[in-house]
Amino acid sequence: MTGKLKDEDMAQLETWIGKGSKQFTLLYAITRDGCNPNTFHQLCDNKGPTVTVLYNQQGSVYGGYTNINWSGNVGHKTDAGAFLFQLKFDNKKTLSKFPSNGNGNDMYSRQNYGPTFGGGHDLHTFSGNIGNSGGYFQLNGYLTIGTGYTNTIGINMNNINNGNMNVTELEVYQVTDxxxxxxxxxxxxxxxAWNDKFLDGLIEDITTFKPFPDLDISEARILMLxxxxxxxxxxYNTINSIFRGRITQKAGSGSAEQSLTTAYTPYFVRERSGGTLNFRICDTRGLEDSQGIDVIECNxxxxxxVPEYYQFNxxxxxxxNTNGFISKPTLEEKIHCVVFVLDSTTVEVLPDKIIQKMKSFQTLMNQKGIPQAILLTKxxxxxxxxxxxxxxxxxxxxVEENVAKVSQLLGLPRGNVLPVKNYENEMQLDKGISILSLLSLRQILNFAEDYLESLLDKMAASSKRRGMKEKSKEKK
Structure with a gap:
């Protein structure tokens, strides 16, 4: 077990500790060794400088560092180089250091205590044995910076540990030069490997994509919601830019309170030669609390x-009865894959009404057997x-954690969640952005192809049943 502490976090702790490069060796982890003070002391006493790190369910990471040995002997100890810290809050990088205030009560040792910092205490992790309860440990300690350590930034404790001592992991690392x-x-x-060869291969895969000829359709339709x-x-602009070889802005985009897209617009993707690829990316009005398309319009x-370029009102x-309404649509006019597009930075604050709207749309799609994917942008x-x-x-x-969250939100497999970065501020193409976008598009086209193949199988089965019925009639 190597521990959860990331290299970038080690680098930050190394900077705060000072005095050159440091190595971090995992001594104790409650998921491996149990949340037990005796085990903590057996594994961590007399090991020199250590760092204690706590991780909670909300994605916050915090802890403390000391230069001196832990021991089972009861009493306070002085360590002017000790400090408390936070590395993350709610999955976002949040760097704060809380140094010793010099009153001499920096560390506290006791045989039935886990790691404890400060005289009051500022950070008391746990005492006694704590069991794992449903994937986390409900520690019986507390965090109240201000007795032995200085809270110069005036941060509220709720903004460090989310107001609780429930942790998914607690680790102690030995720190050596x-x-x-x-x-x-x-x-x-x-x-x-992300190189020119991989990029060219993705472009070729997408360029050569064609729906099954037996279905008598020339293009797959991908609906963006x-x-x-x-x-x-x-x-769409990102994909079109890649195939045109320059940054394009064919579809209106930007930031606005209401949707910039108001019409159902099936976009072609064009190559530099001017030819179009065998799929269309169908843009439509953005979902809103009280406006945007509803379940009937989605159906x-x-x-x-819905006719092309229909303006949603x-x-x-x-x-x-609407002018242009297609009463008998062909298979080519129907949707073959739906892509939900979500901003990764705002998923957690999505209004419940929009989430419920998307889930109601999913019910329709599942009934029709239409595959779905999620583009996780930004x-x-x-x-x-x-x-x-x-x-x-x-x-x-x-990114992995956010993919898992979005997967759970809409009940789709994680493999159906496709992280992307669209061209936004760039003035020329970037290999990494292009590869990531094409990876997502290729997977979406694979989903569409699977759906069309299922339709082909159903048609073949239906044709076989008709043939069998006709033979049965002939025998009679």
């Missing part, structure tokens, strides 16, 4: 009744490493 060996992160979603400002139009969209919903805003290098997306723990 020496150059740290950086661990190679294990990707949570494996892909080939999502809240206002989530990035539906921007995703008409899925079944191909909240005051006058579309009906079979992932560069979640993680600094991804912001610097898009290729880090599948080694980012923060």
């Amino acid at each position: 020496g150059k740290r060996q950086k661990a190679t992160p294990t990707p949570w979603r494996k892909t080939p 999502g809240p206002v400002g989530a990035g539906k139009s921007s995703f 008409y969209l899925l079944d191909g009744h 909240p005051a006058t919903p579309i009906t079979p 992932i560069d805003k979640l993680c600094e490493n991804v912001e610097k290098n898009t290729a880090e997306v599948f080694t980012s723990g923060v």
